[in-house]
């Protein structure tokens with residue numbers, strides 16, 4: 001009799017647990033008028049999340065410009081949450097940059113990212129946000145990480161020095177989500193996207209990421225009739241790239257279908273060398289000069305390929321292949337010359 005009672009309680013407990021998990025998911029899927037705070041809405045990723053949410057029929061999306069709400073300010077962030085009381089939060093605001101910016105401004109990268117994350121995540125906890133998605137980055141994994149990089153390889157050896165400050169801040173962010181879930185039961189999740197690119201990217205050759213910087217350099221060289229462009233590093237390191245509308249699709253998918261306690265990788269599972277990438281951009285841009293690699297400049301981590309089996313097992317895969325994505329990005333670049341972030 002005792003055993004039957006224990007078994008019934010067990011079944012009851014398990015079904016209510018799964019019901020609760022399911023309920024949280026269906027809440028986001030079905031509540032198209034729930035209040036969603038999209039932090040970093042005008043950034044590369046934030047703008048793509050906005051497009052995806054609107055396409056999916058979400059109507060109540062709250063945003064703030066930097067001059068209205070500086071997320072480095074804890075009191076202002078708290079006041080915003082107190083007034084707006086969002087149900088869901090996408091945390092896509094961050095200080096972001098390429099290898100040169102990361103290497104040159106490490107203090108700003110660690111300070112600003114840690115402040116933004118801590119301010120938003122703590123306010124989301126205080127004001128009862130139902131679910132929050134934090135965006136990290138694949139640079140959280142060790143410099144010489146076994147490839148492809150599985151989620152569990154986090155903190156198993158030293159980080160890449162050129163982006164250590166940014167990586168430490170991002171690790172702190174995913175751990176904040178993990179610990180708030182563990183201690184308070186908050187449904188805060190995090191994903192780690194690979195290198196992203198697409199419309200709205202930062203084309204500044206010093207501050208931006210490798211793909212937009214390559215595009216800008218080659219386009220300028222083509223327009224100015226130069227016979228070569230100089231690129232940082234040896235060109236032999238491997239990188240993975242994901243189109244920004246694909247990452248937004250994955251982020252919204254995870255908000256609907258993932259409640260796990262640990263972070264989850266978002267990528268394509270395929271990589272190529274920087275030299276191969278540069279050749280592809282050169283072809284799409286139509287630059288006919290030579291590519292010169294400045295080997296005195298750092299390369300960064302030798303290989304960074306995410307293991308995306310966890311995400312694939314949930315049923316998500318990228319749709320836009322690299323060549324198609326770069327073509328779409330270049331078309332956008334040509335049509336938005338007056339509003340490029342440079």
Ligand SMILES: NC(=O)c1ccc[n+]([C@@H]2O[C@H](COP(=O)([O-])OP(=O)(O)OC[C@H]3O[C@@H](n4cnc5c(N)ncnc54)[C@H](OP(=O)(O)O)[C@@H]3O)[C@@H](O)[C@H]2O)c1
Nearest residue numbers: 040042043044045066070071072093094096135137195196
């Ligand atoms: N880009 C990539 O390749 C990549 C790869 C992996 C992961 N991610 C992650 O994706 C997220 C978004 O990156 P992104 O590429 O979209 O960056 P982004 O284009 O630079 O956008 C960052 C956004 O954050 C906002 N922001 C920065 N500091 C702020 C502050 N103090 N207060 C309020 N807003 C602030 C910016 O506002 P303003 O425009 O007004 O400055 C902008 O809207 C980051 O967490 C990043 O780690 C990006």
